[in-house]
Amino acid sequence: MAKAFPLISILFLSLLVLSQSLPLSTRGRWIVDSKTGQRVKLSCVNLVSHAQSMVAQGLDKRPLKDLANEIVSRDYNCVRLTWSVYMFTRYPFETIGDVLDGLDINKVKNGVKKHNPQFLNMTVTSAFKTVVDGLGNAGLMVILDNHISQPRWCCSLHDGNGFFGDRNFKPIEWLRGLAYVARHFSWHPKVVGMSLRNELRGSNNVGVWRKYVKLGSHLIHRINPRLLVVISGLNYDNDLSYLKKKPLGYNLNNKVVLEAHLYSFSGEPESKFVKKPLNIACNQVMDKFEREAGFVVDMKDPYPLFLSEFGYDLRGGNKAQNRFMSCFLARIIGKDIDWAYWAFQGSYMYRQGQQDVDESFGIMDSSWTKDRSPRLQQMLQLAKRINQDPNSKGPMSYIMLHPVSGQCVKLDGKGGIELGDCETPTLWDHTGDGSPMKLWNGQCLKSAGDGKPPVVSAECSGDGSSWTVASKAKLQLSTKSGGENICLEKESDTSIVVKKCICLKDEWNCFDDPQSQWFKLVPTNVA
Structure with missing residues (x-):
């Protein structure tokens, strides 16, 4: 591999020419357009370029323009x-062709030659810039994430890349790398963060x-x-x-965003989602998330929180991860947090000694031609929507979300409710536990009895008219009928009934x- 080129005095560079774009800033817990003050919600995907191939994944499967368009077509921004x-700092002049030859992955190299032949003669630096250009040309914002020091799979406690001063994580070289990337993309209109x-x-x-977070950020x-x-925290x-x-x-003049990650296996083993009662497990995991990260949006001087990694096995067979995802989405949608799903790539050019390795969390399948799980698009629909607007003067109301399916509760036009997409969700007013669930026209949601679909009625008092956010997980909506707690329940793809509440008594x-029976009341002041 080529030796590093000198980056003399990079640590002391002054301001460079700014781009003509509208950069982003922060306002309290929100990310906003610096010029207009309008909220901008990050709904992102992760795309790996830090690995041994030192180029964005997928270039061996599809043309770069097609990859960018696939992201845009799924409503990620x-x-x-x-x-x-x-x-x-060490390999900027290596060509991508030489890197792939060094890994002895001819199948991958041939794929790049077929779909993106221009990359093979590009240097690592030029290839990275070309990918950023391709994403930006499709209208995508880009956040440049320093993932690791060595080009390799991340992350292990024993890889020497974990903390400042580890054998492969020298702070001075890290600062040189940050400085180079910050300078190199100072002109780019679509690079909005690092x-x-x-x-x-x-x-x-x-x-x-x-010490080092201050040095790096400044x-x-x-x-x-x-x-x-x-800025990321500790413990993964x-x-x-x-x-x-x-x-x-x-x-930093309203430029700092804090980030966090959460997976089913974060902290305790993911088996907690099948070995413990589910409402209890969900509540415990989300309480821990709030204590360790979620609180930053609620501090006296809050910061935006960017959930820059979460995901699950999209093949659908992992029961614990499926349960985690429903629990987690209810929380981040309820708090209207910015996020990035892990990951877009359907496969890796090279990972842990193997070429063309499948990514079971990947939005794309291993062919990079279709979705691994079409359900994900619906599950994330409301997460992509701006539900809380700091500039809105509208009252706060609620969207009823079924987090397992990603569907929203809507009027069915026949005096009842149904589940559907969240493009134009029905808004509800609920002033607290034991109060009616009201519509704009004064009508209320009312139970018609156990096993029957609820109705929308002008009667807002009496049996079955007052609703409570129940369970430890705060994800069941219950009312009383004949002294018995009954809850909203998804019966089929679109139908909702009211049935005896599951697990509330013990x-x-x-x-x-x-x-x-999981339904989340998502606050919104956006009509």
């Missing part, structure tokens, strides 16, 4: 594009974290002040809890599955 430090480092791990030294801001600077990006006692203390010992 940005890409978290990963990169490794050594790509720019993250400092993915999934710090192996140490809980908050003092060292504060360096990026000096060189490229138009960018959002995305799960923990920012130490900011409760001592906040970060700066926002939640700690009930292992029945309540997901058919």
Whole structure:
């Protein structure tokens, strides 16, 4: 591999020429357009470029333009594009063809030659820039994520890339890499942010974290002040809890965004979602998420939170991960958090010694021609919508979401309700537990009895008219009929009935599955 080129005085570069684009800024917990102040919600996908191939995945399967258009066609608006430090500090002049030859992956190289032949003679630096250009030309915003130092699969406690000072994570070289990328893309209208480092791990030294996070974030801001600077926490990006006692203390002129990750296997093994009562497991995981990361949007001086990684096995056979996803989506949609799904890629050119490796979490299938799971598009529909607008003067009401399917509760035009898409959701007013669920016209949701579809009625009092957000998970909507708690329940693809509530009486010992009765009240002030 070629030697690194000198990056002399990069740490002391001053401001460069800004692009003509409208950069993003922060306003409290929200990300906004710097010029208009309008909220911009990041609904992103992750695309790997940090791995041994040192180029974006998928270029061996489809032309770059097609890949970008596939992302846009699914209503995502940005890409978290990963990169490794050594790509720019040690191997910038290596050609992609030579990199692939060095890995001895002829099948992959032939795929690149077929679909994107121009990349084979490009240097690592030029190839990365070309990918960013291709994504930007499709209208996608790009966040450049420093994923790791070595070009390799991430992340292990023992890979030497986990924390400042590890054998492959030298702070000075890391700063050089950040500086190069910040400078190199200072002109690019669609590069809206840079993250400092993915999934710090192996140490809980908050003092060292504060030192280098400040150095890195201020360096990026000096060189490229138009960018959002995305800062991760400790323990694989799960923990920012130490900011409760001592906040970060700066926002770089409204450019700092905090990030977090969450998977079914974060913390305890994912088997908790099948070995514990589901309402209990969901509540415990979400409470931990709030304590360690979710709280940052609710602090006295809040920051935006970017959920820059979450995902699950889209083949559908992992019961624990399926349950996690429904639980998790209810929370992030309810809080209207910015996010990036892991991952877009259907396969990897090279991963852990193998070529053309399938990604079971990938939105695309291994052929990169169709969705691995068509259900995901519906599940994420409401997550992509701006539900809370800091500029809105409208009252707060609620959308009723069934998080397992991603469908919203809507009027059926026949005096009842049904499940459908969330493009034009029905809005409900609910002032608290034990109050009616009201529509704009004063009508209310009312139980017609156990096993029957609920009705929309002018009668807003009496049996079956008052609704409570029930269960430990706060995901069941219950009312009383004849002294018995009954809950909304998804009966079929679109139909909803009211049935005896699952697991409410003895939640700690009930292992029945309540997901058919999971409905989340999502606050919104956007009509």
